[in-house]
Amino acid sequence: MATSRIPGRSEGTPVMQRQSGPLVTTRTTGKLLATQGYVVGIEMSGNGLRQTVALANLEGKILRKIRRSLDHVPDIKSVLSLIDEMLDDVADPEYLQDGRVLRVGAAVGGLVDARHGLVRRLYHAHEWQNFPLQDYMAERLEAPCIIDNNANAAALAEVEYGALAEEGNGNRKSEQVALYVGLGQGIGGALVVNGRIYHGASSTAGEIGHMLVKEHGLKCSCGGFGHLETIASAQAIVRRMIGLSIEHPESEEAIRRITGSRAERITAEQVFRLAEEGDRVARQVVDEVQTYLGMALANIIHLVNPSIIILGGQVAQVGDLLIAPLRACIHDLCLEEARESVRIVQGKLGAEANIVGAITLALQDL
Numbered sequence: 001m002a003t004s005r006i007p008g009r010s011e012g013t014p015v016m017q018r019q020s021g022p023l024v025t026t027r028t029t030g031k032l033l034a035t036q037g038y039v040v041g042i043e044m045s046g047n048g049l050r051q052t053v054a055l056a057n058l059e060g061k062i063l064r065k066i067r068r069s070l071d072h073v074p075d076i077k078s079v080l081s082l083i084d085e086m087l088d089d090v091a092d093p094e095y096l097q098d099g100r101v102l103r104v105g106a107a108v109g110g111l112v113d114a115r116h117g118l119v120r121r122l123y124h125a126h127e128w129q130n131f132p133l134q135d136y137m138a139e140r141l142e143a144p145c146i147i148d149n150n151a152n153a154a155a156l157a158e159v160e161y162g163a164l165a166e167e168g169n170g171n172r173k174s175e176q177v178a179l180y181v182g183l184g185q186g187i188g189g190a191l192v193v194n195g196r197i198y199h200g201a202s203s204t205a206g207e208i209g210h211m212l213v214k215e216h217g218l219k220c221s222c223g224g225f226g227h228l229e230t231i232a233s234a235q236a237i238v239r240r241m242i243g244l245s246i247e248h249p250e251s252e253e254a255i256r257r258i259t260g261s262r263a264e265r266i267t268a269e270q271v272f273r274l275a276e277e278g279d280r281v282a283r284q285v286v287d288e289v290q291t292y293l294g295m296a297l298a299n300i301i302h303l304v305n306p307s308i309i310i311l312g313g314q315v316a317q318v319g320d321l322l323i324a325p326l327r328a329c330i331h332d333l334c335l336e337e338a339r340e341s342v343r344i345v346q347g348k349l350g351a352e353a354n355i356v357g358a359i360t361l362a363l364q365d366l
């Protein structure tokens with residue numbers, strides 16, 4: 001691994017900013033002014049479908065944002081050259097008139113070693129083993145960079161700017177144990193304890209998509225079998241719905257109706273709607289999601305005793321159709337003392353959680 005020439009993160013120290021020569025401390029009344037620099041956030045999806053670069057001020061307000069996709073499994077070169085291009089645009093000197101980029105945060109859809117700044121693995125691309133993305137971005141932007149898994153970043157964003165922040169409980173967020181569950185194409189998860197991401201010994205804490213919930217289950221993206229991701233991710237829900245409907249003409253017809261005869265485009269949200277309308281196949285798929293996700297959450301609740309569970313990602317967009325039955329499930333499966341202290345809510349940032357999370361990572365390091 002290459003060693004960065006740029007100083008790494010340092011918690012609790014004043015921010016130093018180069019201003020025409022010597023380093024000077026720019027912290028004023030405990031908080032940096034929004035006009036004294038910028039942060040850059042980078043979102044990289046694990047499957048190439050979504051790359052985002054954003055420039056934000058030090059209050060977290062996004063000033064510019066570009067989003068692009070790649071239509072294939074991303075090799076390192078094509079992803080980095082796309083992001084380089086986007087950085088050129090977003091962080092053009094023309095837009096940096098009030099200072100320079102002070103921190104870079106990157107949210108990556110794969111296994112990330114946050115402590116060492118490495119992308120350990122992207123499940124859909126082989127080249128990324130132990131790629132030093134943190135050093136690469138730090139050198140590219142000449143500013144310290146923080147990288148983390150996208151679920152960890154999204155969790156932090158929901159705590160700071162989304163589900164928890166909107167509750168107006170101010171300092172209480174620093175006392176919370178928040179569990180974030182990102183139900184997207186895969187399933188990510190994260191624990192935020194006292195306002196900080198809990199990484200565990202090797203940065204894999206919160207990988208709840210790979211919890212074993214079903215013996216002899218389907219093969220997972222990681223190579224294992226019967227993991228939660230094979231049942232409750234958006235991709236799993238859609239695949240199961242299409243697969244099961246082959247034997248059920250009425251469900252096939254319902255899929256055609258709801259997708260305009262483009263069955264392959266059906267979304268997890270549409271499967272939930274069909275279940276609500278009474279389609280038997282959709283009901284079965286959704287019941288399996290509720291059962292196994294409920295079981296996984298109940299186990300986590302007993303292990304870490306969270307105060308809030310925030311559900312994000314595409315599947316969570318169905319709101320109460322997912323959350324109300326999950327609450328009932330938790331009620332049935334958990335000890336009274338454990339379930340009484342936990343609230344289950346929908347994330348507030350939706351599809352923007354990862355990029356806001358990347359920005360939050362950068363801001364939290366200042």
Ligand SMILES: [Zn+2]
Pocket residue numbers: 209210211220221222223224227229
């Ligand atoms: Zn797995």
